[in-house]
Amino acid sequence: MVKLYINNKEVQVEAASTLLDAIVRAGFKVPTLCYLKDMFNEATCRVCIVELSGGRLVPSCSYPASEGLRVLTDSERVLKYRRAIVEMILASHKIKCQSCSMKGGYCQLLKLSKEFGVEGIPVCAECPLYGSECLLNLGIACLGPVTIAGCDAICTKERSPCIGCRGPASPDDVLEEGIKTFIKYKINIDEVVGISELFWGSNPLTQTIRKLFTNLHEGGRV
Amino acid sequence: MAEWTLMDRCCDKCWHTVEYPCKHFIRCTVEGPLCHESAECRVKRKRRIEELKYGKYGIKIKVPISSCTLAAGAKEVYDAVSKEVLSSGLNADITISGCMGLCYLDPWIELSKKGLPTAIYVNVKPGDVPKILKEYLSGDLSNAFALRADPEGIYKNYKVPLLNDLTLWSNQVRFVSRGCGVLNPESIEDYIISNGFRGLDKILNMHPKNVIEFVKKSGLRGRGGAGFPTWMKWEIAQSQVSDIKYFIVNADEGDPGAFMNRLLAESDPYRVIEGMIIGAYAVGASKGYIFVRAEKPLMADRLSKAVEEIRKYGLLGRNILGSGFSFDIEVILSAGAFVCGEETALISAIEGRTRPRQRPPYPATRGLWDKPTVINNVETVAHVATVFQVGVEEFTKYGTEKSKGTKMFCVTGCVSRTGAYEVPIGMSLSKLVYDLAGGPPDGKKVKAVQIGGPSGGCVPSNLLNTPVDYESLQSAGAIMGSGGVVVIDEDSCMVDVAKFFTSFTLAESCGKCFTCRVGMKLLYDILKNITEGKGSEEDLELLNELSDVIIGSSLCALGGTAPNPIKSTLRYFRDEYVAHIKDRKCPAKVCPNLVEYWIDPAKCVGCGLCVKACPTNFITGERGKPHSIDPSKCIRCSQCFITCPQGAVIKR
Structure with a gap:
């Protein structure tokens, strides 16, 4: 058994365990993406990083627990870096939540982006969590494809369309993907822009949406 | 029957065989015979040594054959020399040698004759060979570049400078590169008469712990980049209990602008292998690997030949010289990925995979096939061999308080004397760039010096008095790395330089961890935008923050150092970035979109x-x-x- 300190809380774990085991034993949480206990601990996603007392950042899923180690799981630096890593992952991730086979319920990326407030995942990713029917399919102008996720899709759960209260999912490719969805379901773009003006009125993105819409229509890329 | 060599028995009184070796074998080859007194045998050995030094007929022509000289046309020169010697009926020995590190002089030839000082002719063209030979043999040395040191003092009669008097040579300390350009890299005899294998001879009578103690006393630090003390690595591996341990030499040199490992292994392969055997003895390893880039075929060839040769004479294999210590070496070709220079990636590559893994556990406790493994760089093991040959005092004479000894640096870029120079650690950068490498040609100004390859950083010209040691370079924002020094003059755009190194690491990133794979791409895109005149002011802050995240949270050393060129150029050349972004101008007039x-x-x-x-x-x-x-x-x-x-x- 080795004794170590997680956020100044003393915890004892078996000698061959990892920092993550110790963190869980101590009752703290660290997000993980690529880690699968006893199956995969190659530390490739880096979101489970924690700070050691010397200031070194190490992935908790594969770093061995050793005697007297002092670990911080949510220091300012850790949170800042972790957020940057989630941003990086999202930057390289094709956001096609409407057609993703994972469906929102299992999407770990969604959870992480929600936790760190990283923009980029639309409300559509959350809808399937609650088995809600897609309102776009019924011809209702719902802003789900272009709005930031994180609200647990509370409106669509009640069969009321999303009105974009959390703001636009800002990266252009996400907006583009969303607008393609509107076109696919034959939703009137003027209606969409009209609803969006309620919350995004002063946001230049409403204009972007309109521009993207005309571009896509005229360019025949749909 | 093949010619009698120093490695053979002198007469029937000698009972040494590879199966039942004599433990004085190494010393006996040169000082021998030791077990019996025979004037005849002694003369036989003396005559052979003479022959090796001056040639059979008193005339010796050395042509350097190594990758760099071959590229400059040494093969043609070698052919021209053999043709000339054959056609003129001259009794002369033609031998090959390694590269002496002065690349701008390639190809060169060295002529020696009894009674004349040894002369070096440089930038030789095949057509000049007959003229040079005729001139030298008639005693006219006026066209020679320099003379080798000559104990008899006859050089004073000639108006040609001694090599030792030239600034590019006198400022160097040829410690580990002492054999480069002097010895025949394909002859074990040449190595053994120049104090070779004496280190091995010494350590076989020592306890492994004393060997490590000896290295500790020398203060030798790894020459691969990070500067981790060699003895510490060895001690950790030595203290592990395991049925088998491995000793790996990392000859996978991939930094753009660094070639000292290739130079050492091509010009003096026996030294590298001797150092390796010493290291293996100290840690108790029984199997060794040399991990060589397949893109450097001559280096792999010379090392494999040397291993075979050494094995043939029983200095490698089972029960080396009757000491009970067994060790064998295998030369492995790498596929040429930059990331394989990283310890854990190198181990993966030998195992048949390609990616680094998270440390700890460190290789010294769990490495190749989960067994304790020591990985040292070529230059480090060559240093080990030399330190054991000449003693600690000779080594600790040079260097600084924290890092002893010498280090080889390859100075390339905008300098007039491109080459590999071995200098004491702690020499100032300006001395390296100006006194040794001759500074930029045609009077241009040095803008910055890039040290340590794609993981290193740029040191601006006003900091050129920084001494080259691990700590000073680190605080200046660069790293020692393997020792590649690229001199950048005024005509280069620093944003473009940063972009170049970023594109290199981006291409070489193995793609295992997110931060390096995605982060480097993001960094590259931002830099590309800036050089195309599409940058914004927030980009600078973003570059800095992103670099910090990549350095702080990457899996291996490649990601952990890859943003260094960006960080150091941002630190010292921020005004150039600002000019690109604000004025949409490239001050050095390099970026095409801004010109x-x-x-x-x-x-x-x-x-x-x-x-x-x-x-x-x-x-x-x-x-x-x-x-x-x-x-x-x-x-x-x-x-x-x-x-x-x-x-x-x-x-x-």
Whole structure:
């Protein structure tokens, strides 16, 4: 058994365990993406990083627990870096939540982006969590494809369309993907822009949406 | 029957065989015979040593054959020398040698004759060979570049400088590279008469712990980059309990601009292997690997030949010289991925996979096939061999308080004397760049010096008095790395330099961890935008923050150091970044999108060459009258700039 300190809380774990085991034993949480206990601990996603007392950042899923180690799981630096890593992952991730086979319920990326407030995942990713029917399919102008996720899709759960209260999912490719969805379901773009003006009125993105819409229509890329 | 060599028995009284070796074998080859007294045998050995030193007939011609000299045409020179010797009926020995590190002089030849000082002729063309030979043999040395040190003092009669008196040589300390350019890299005899294998001879009578103690006393630190004390690595591996341990030499040199490991292993392979055997003895390893780049075939070839040769004489294999210590070496070719220079990736590559893994556990406790493994760099093991040969005092004489000894640096880029120089650690950068490498040609100014390859950083010209040691370079924002020094002059754009190194690491990233794979791509995209004039001011802050995240949270050392060029250029050359972003101008006039081509009417003679060169036909003008370029349609290919004989096309 080795004794170590997680956020100044003393915890004892078996000698061959990892920092993550110790963190869980101590009752703290660290997000993980690529880690699968006893199956995969190659530390490739880096979101489970924690700070050691010397200031070194190490992935908790594969770093061995050793005697007297002092670990911080949510220091300012850790949170800042972790957020940057989630941003990086999202930057390289094709956001096609409407057609993703994972469906929102299992999407770990969604959870992480929600936790760190990283923009980029639309409300559509959350809808399937609650088995809600897609309102776009019924011809209702719902802003789900272009709005930031994180609200647990509370409106669509009640069969009321999303009105974009959390703001636009800002990266252009996400907006583009969303607008393609509107076109696919034959939703009137003027209606969409009209609803969006309620919350995004002063946001230049409403204009972007309109521009993207005309571009896509005229360019025949749909 | 093959010629008698020093490695053979002198007479029937000698009972040494590979199966039942004599433990004095190494010393006996040169000082022998030791077990019996025989004037005849002694003379036989002495005569052979003489022969090796001066040639059978008193005339010896050395032609360096290594990758760098071959590229400069040494093979043709070698052929010309053999042809000339054959056709003139001259009794001379032609031998090959390694590279002495002065690349700008390649190909060179060294001539020696009894009664004449040994002379070096440089930049030899195959056609010059007959003339050079005739001149030298008749005693006219006026065209020689330099003379080797000559104990008899006869060089004073000639008006040619001694090599030791030239600044590029006298400022060097040839410690580990002492055999480079002197010894025949394919002859074990040549190595053994120049104090070779004496380190091995010494340690086989020592306890492994004392060997490590000896290295500790020398204060040798790893020459691969991080500068981890060698003895500490060995001690950790030595203290592990395991049925088998491995000793790996990392000869996978991939930094652009660094070639000292190739030079050492090609010019003096026996030294590398001797150091390896010493290391293996100290940690108790029984199997060794040399991990060589397949792109350096001569290096792999020379090392494999040397291993075979050493094995043949029983200095490698089972029960080395009756000491009970067994060790064997295998040369492994790498596929040439930059990331394989990283310890854990190298281990993966030998196991048949390709990616680094998270440390700890460190290789010294769990490495190749989960067994304790020591990985040292070529230069480090060559240092080990030399330290054991000549003693600790000779080594600790040089260097600084924290890092002892010498280090090889490859100075390339805008310098007039490109080459590999071995200097004491702690020498100032300016001395390295100006005194040894000769500074930039045609009087240009040095803007920065890039040290440590793609993981290193740029040191600006006002910090050139920084001493080259691990700590000082680190605080200046660079790293020692393997020792590649790229001199950058005023004509280079620092943003472009950062972009180049980023594109290199981006391409070489193995793609295992997110931060390096995605982060480097993001960094590259931002830099590309800046050089194309699309940057914004927030980009600088973003570059800095992103670099910090990548350095702080990457899996291996590649990601952990890859943003260094960006960080150091941002630190010292921020004004250039700002000029790109704010003024949309490239101060060094390198980035094509930020440069405008303009024809100076005062200089233009209207010859029309630029019109012919222009691929888009947007240069107009009548013959004999000044031409002009349509700036809105110019594609900035710079063809007119290159073609103009008058220098009338100007970048602005």
